[in-house]
Amino acid sequence: MNIGIIGAGAFGTGLANALATQNPISLWGRDAQLIETMQSERENARRLPGVVLHPNVTCTHSLVHGLQADVLLLCLPTQQLAAFVQNNANKLAGKILIACCKGVDLATGKGPVDVIHSILPTASAGILTGPSFAIDIAKGLPTALTLAMDDSDLVLEVQRALSTSNLRLYTTDDVQGAQLGGALKNVIAIGCGAIMGAGLGDSARAALITRGFAETQRFADAMGARPETLSGLSGFGDMTLTCTCDKSRNYRFGYAMGAGTEWTSTETVEGRSTAYAVKAIAASKNIDMPIAQTLCALMDGDITLQQATVALLSRPLTQE
Ligand SMILES: NC(=O)C1=CN([C@@H]2O[C@H](COP(=O)(O)OP(=O)(O)OC[C@H]3O[C@@H](n4cnc5c(N)ncnc54)[C@H](O)[C@@H]3O)[C@@H](O)[C@H]2O)C=CC1
Ligand SMILES: O=C(CO)COP(=O)(O)O
Secondary structure, three states: OOEEEEOOOHHHHHHHHHHOOOOOEEEEOOOHHHHHHHHHHOOEOOOEOOOOOOOOEEEEOOHHHHOOOOEEEEOOOHHHHHHHHHHOHHHHOOOEEEEOOOOOOOOOOOOHHHHHHHHOOOOEEEEEEOOOOHHHHHOOOOEEEEEEEOOOOHHHHHHHHHOOOOEEEEEEOOHHHHHHHHHHHHHHHHHHHHHHHOOOOHHHHHHHHHHHHHHHHHHHHHOOOOHHHHOOHHHHHHHHHHHOOOOOHHHHHHHHHHHOOOOOOOOOOHHHHHHHHHHHHHHHHOOOOHHHHHHHHHHOOOOOHHHHHHHHHOOOOOOO
């Protein structure tokens, strides 16, 4: 299987480097100037500075070249995925499309695979998700991920194609669970960053991770996901990583909010839009999501962090 990567941001570049250790990889990006510089300088100075691109990576801004491969890894922000698939629907039909984004589309309330299927109903689509910072993958550090597809034969072929000696993929057919674990951990990571930025302490963060995980499970359950998927790499695994590490952009965005400093970065922070998407779904399905709701109020500036803390701590006492 030929593999092509769509989106030359941090994750696309990291995956390209990892997979290039065993196959030629094309890496498509929309910014012609950046791509030409990447191809000649062998570095993505904008998103992954300091990492030397593997010789097997070919950077291209030509969609004709970028979309040639059999398997396309879509490394785009979730909120941009629908437009990309829509605009290139004819060229994407017949390909194996693996979403590598973590979020819920704000306009439709759909996860990445459902977004793809809403535009290309018969596409072979899946999601690659789990605990993995782009920089770690790019450097070839050991990483384990979840590959979710509902086609039980194809998923094994793609698993083989995307596994390397340092990149270990586990499969599942619970696409919904994999989509939601990756999306919701970003929301909780923003909250954890806010707690640490405000100096509320490690114990408060551990409480938020745990109650955030319970909230994630409740939501995923209501959406038809399987509990064991949420306990796996795409749920518990990624929540652990993202909520405890300042390499995470969601965590750092939350930290800035908690510390009262301005967030000026142009980096992708998926949890922002996903929090609102989840809040809307929860309201329509009557799912109790106090953390996501409180976080939206905080991001809107409707409440202070102190008020958010009081709101969460003063909820009726209950069983765990
Ligand atoms: N950076 C990381 O460590 C990881 C990121 N991810 C996920 O990967 C996804 C992408 O994130 P990053 O690569 O980190 O973000 P990024 O901001 O570094 O890169 C996003 C890329 O998408 C491109 N892009 C945006 N809108 C586009 C459009 N309409 N058409 C074509 N290209 C477009 C941008 O030019 C940029 O190259 C996110 O969902 C993120 O959650 C997943 C695991 C790890
Ligand atoms: O998804 C990630 C790690 O698994 C990356 O997290 P951030 O998007 O918060 O940087």
